[in-house]
Amino acid sequence: MISGPLDHFRSGYVAIVGLPNVGKSTLLNRLLSTHLAAVAPRPQTTRHRILGILNGPGFQAVFLDTPGLLQPKYALQQQMKRQIDLALKDADLVMLVLDASRPDPDRGQVPPMLSGRKVLAVLNKVDLVRDKSSLLSEVDRLNKEGAAEVFMVSALRGGGVEQLKAGVAALLPEGQAFYPPDAVADRPEKFFAAEFVREAVFNLYGEEIPYSTAVVVDEFKERPGRKDYILVTIYIERESQKAILIGRGGMAMKRAGSMARRQIEAFLGRPVYLELRVKVAEAWRNDIRFIRENVYGSDRPSGTA
Numbered sequence: 001m002i003s004g005p006l007d008h009f010r011s012g013y014v015a016i017v018g019l020p021n022v023g024k025s026t027l028l029n030r031l032l033s034t035h036l037a038a039v040a041p042r043p044q045t046t047r048h049r050i051l052g053i054l055n056g057p058g059f060q061a062v063f064l065d066t067p068g069l070l071q072p073k074y075a076l077q078q079q080m081k082r083q084i085d086l087a088l089k090d091a092d093l094v095m096l097v098l099d100a101s102r103p104d105p106d107r108g109q110v111p112p113m114l115s116g117r118k119v120l121a122v123l124n125k126v127d128l129v130r131d132k133s134s135l136l137s138e139v140d141r142l143n144k145e146g147a148a149e150v151f152m153v154s155a156l157r158g159g160g161v162e163q164l165k166a167g168v169a170a171l172l173p174e175g176q177a178f179y180p181p182d183a184v185a186d187r188p189e190k191f192f193a194a195e196f197v198r199e200a201v202f203n204l205y206g207e208e209i210p211y212s213t214a215v216v217v218d219e220f221k222e223r224p225g226r227k228d229y230i231l232v233t234i235y236i237e238r239e240s241q242k243a244i245l246i247g248r249g250g251m252a253m254k255r256a257g258s259m260a261r262r263q264i265e266a267f268l269g270r271p272v273y274l275e276l277r278v279k280v281a282e283a284w285r286n287d288i289r290f291i292r293e294n295v296y297g298s299d300r301p302s303g304t305a
């Protein structure tokens with residue numbers, strides 16, 4: 001374990017990768033002590049690489065949360081995979097997150113795609129594991145596979161996260177900060193507003209609805225003396241999903257709207273007026289043009305945003 005001040009300033013990009021639902025976004029939020037990335041109990045919540053900056057004593061770590069690793073089956077998933085590739089391209093260090101609470105024969109293994117990379121392995125969700133000694137063989141295996149360090153954490157509760165930060169800092173290359181010390185993220189407020197609406201949908205609806213949902217902010221107006229006005233379109237893939245999304249008497253939509261509004265307000269630190277509307281974009285998950293324009297529309301063509 002490395003502790004104490006670092007000799008030289010260190011800085012670098014850290015890609016957070018791992019299977020869907022292992023707690024990557026929860027960990028990003030915990031590392032930054034901010035609710036930046038959408039979190040949900042279901043897999044494939046994250047669709048973008050989401051940059052979050054941690055400034056610590058003598059270091060700046062620029063984390064890139066990514067979608068879960070999977071074999072793409074449709075155009076949206078192909079683009080999600082691309083986000084992982086782009087994050088890895090920029091990364092000085094890879095934080096491989098594994099779910100310590102789930103029996104998985106491959107869990108203790110570093111994926112071949114990460115060979116040759118500096119990998120820091122994180123066994124997450126240890127709060128769910130009664131017998132922590134049962135994890136030691138995996139720690140061993142990860143070390144043998146070439147992980148530079150292995151940490152056990154609970155992203156949800158915070159256990160082990162301070163040690164993890166120190167571990168990250170020590171593995172970063174020497175160098176100047178990339179961002180000013182007060183920066184936390186690099187995306188516009190509009191992006192996070194859309195993500196919090198999607199997060200509400202992922203948390204409140206079942207079955208196919210979350211996966212058929214794309215969220216676009218059509219208007220984001222600051223109004224002097226009044227609440228900000230945010231107009232959002234929620235796209236779904238079929239007419240029949242519209243009724244489910246809206247719910248009887250609009251109740252389901254109302255619930256999603258107030259959940260999203262509370263998150264947006266907490267993030268912005270000011271009250272907003274959030275208006276939601278629903279539109280059908282037939283089978284958009286396989287429509288690359290729709291995906292480029294509406295899901296990744298705010299992404300820069302290259303770079304780290």
Ligand SMILES: Nc1nc2c(ncn2[C@@H]2O[C@H](COP(=O)(O)OP(=O)(O)OP(=O)(O)O)[C@@H](O)[C@H]2O)c(=O)[nH]1
Pocket residue numbers: 019020021022023024025026027038039040041042043044045046047066067068069124125126127128153154155156157
């Ligand atoms: N008990 C427990 N649950 C956790 C922990 N970390 C994350 N979770 C839960 O695991 C679920 C998935 O968390 P996410 O952070 O969305 O996982 P992810 O890896 O970003 O998932 P994708 O974006 O879908 O790939 C959520 O219900 C979290 O609350 C943890 O340390 N302990």
Ligand SMILES: [Mg+2]
Pocket residue numbers: 024025026037038039045046065066067068
């Ligand atoms: Mg995620």
